[in-house]
Amino acid sequence: MxxxxxxxxxxxxxxxxxxxxxxxxxxxxxxxxxxxxxxxxxxxxxxxxxxxxxxxxxxxxxxxxxxxxxxxxxxxxxxxxxxxxxxxxxxxxxxxxxxxxxxxxxxxxxxxxxxxxxxxxxxxxxxxxxxxxxxxHGIVHGFSGSADLAGAYLKLGLHVSIGCALLKSGYKVLKRELKHIPETAITLESDAPDMHPSGRTNINRPDIIVDVAKAVTDLTGRPTAKVLDQSSKALRILFGLDDPIRSD
CATH class of the missing domain: 3.20.20.140 (Metal-dependent hydrolases)
Structure with a gap:
């Protein structure tokens, strides 16, 4: 890259x-x-x-x-x-x-x-x-588990960070239970240049986060803009930043 x-x-x-x-x-x-x-x-x-x-x-x-x-x-x-x-x-x-x-x-x-x-x-x-x-405080990177597992980390002060697992085949537990994970507990990530979505052979890029947010919308009904804003807000607070930010 x-x-x-x-x-x-x-x-x-x-x-x-x-x-x-x-x-x-x-x-x-x-x-x-x-x-x-x-x-x-x-x-x-x-x-x-x-x-x-x-x-x-x-x-x-x-x-x-x-x-x-x-x-x-x-x-x-x-x-x-x-x-x-x-x-x-x-x-x-x-x-x-x-x-x-x-x-x-x-x-x-x-x-x-x-x-x-x-x-x-x-x-x-x-x-x-x-x-x-x-x-x-911080994030569990590349989270792909259940709502109960997310809750266990949340009780310890951690967020779960979700990325291209939602854009790949499989990951049925995460996709099924995502709607049960509190939106305030979720941040979004790209894991670029790794973890590219199914059907793509080139390197992953940071802007894939927008597509991840849309996948969250498809699975939970939460508005995409709200998903992105909530993630940005959580990451700013976690990392002590002033600028809008999403996890790379």
Whole structure:
């Protein structure tokens, strides 16, 4: 997306997407993010669970120390979390839980919102959040679960962030139960350049959020403009921003 960045951002803004949150996954990613920072683009820095399970312990500890200092330049901490699909062994899962907890501690100490990546690990994620006292603020990125699961995160102070799952085949539980998730608990995301909709082979783009909002309308009857405005308002509050914003 680097080569076409300005065209992509211009297209998004023409469709009403005027702010962007870019998630970071490792120290190299954090450095690249800083080179593209501009008005309307905001950064979160974190150690993604894929990074955690594929990095040597010494480098991982150094990265965690870097995160302490670099977080002051970010609007939140993320992505962090648990991915038991990519890390299926008991050892890799234990390592993920350790670094998930340590990053949650950093976020809490810095009073930063979190961007959670949770795959096939919701029970453990919720337990760890509760064990730490709950009441974090932030989003569960790429949410595709039930209304009850959304409610469990909501009780801990988190929103569920919904994206192109609504534009893909499958995801029947989310599509069936979306209308039962409070609109104030939902934010929208593109996950660009990943997670492109069914039938599209090119990279995903931030302006797909408008199509996600229309899908929410189709499934819930909620007006598209209201869906977009509610998401923007929630994200502005969560990340402490003044500009209209939608999650990238």
């Amino acid at each position: 680097d080569r076409d960045r300005q065209e992509i951002l211009t297209t998004a803004r023409l469709r009403g997407v005027t702010g962007f949150v870019m998630g970071g996954v490792d120290p190299d990613d954090w450095s690249r993010q800083r080179t593209v920072a501009e008005c309307g683009i905001y950064m979160t820095f974190g150690l993604h669970p894929w990074t955690v399970i594929n990095t040597e312990p010494a480098k991982l500890q150094k990265a965690l120390e870097q995160l302490h200092t670099k977080l002051k330049d970010a609007v939140g901490l993320g992505e962090l979390g648990l991915d038991y699909l990519r890390g299926p062994t008991s050892t890799s899962r234990a390592i993920q839980r350790t670094y998930f907890t340590r990053q949650l501690e950093i976020a809490r100490d810095a009073d930063k919102p979190v961007v959670l990546h949770i795959v096939k690990a919701h029970d453990d994620a919720l337990k760890l959040l509760r064990d730490m006292g709950g009441r974090f």
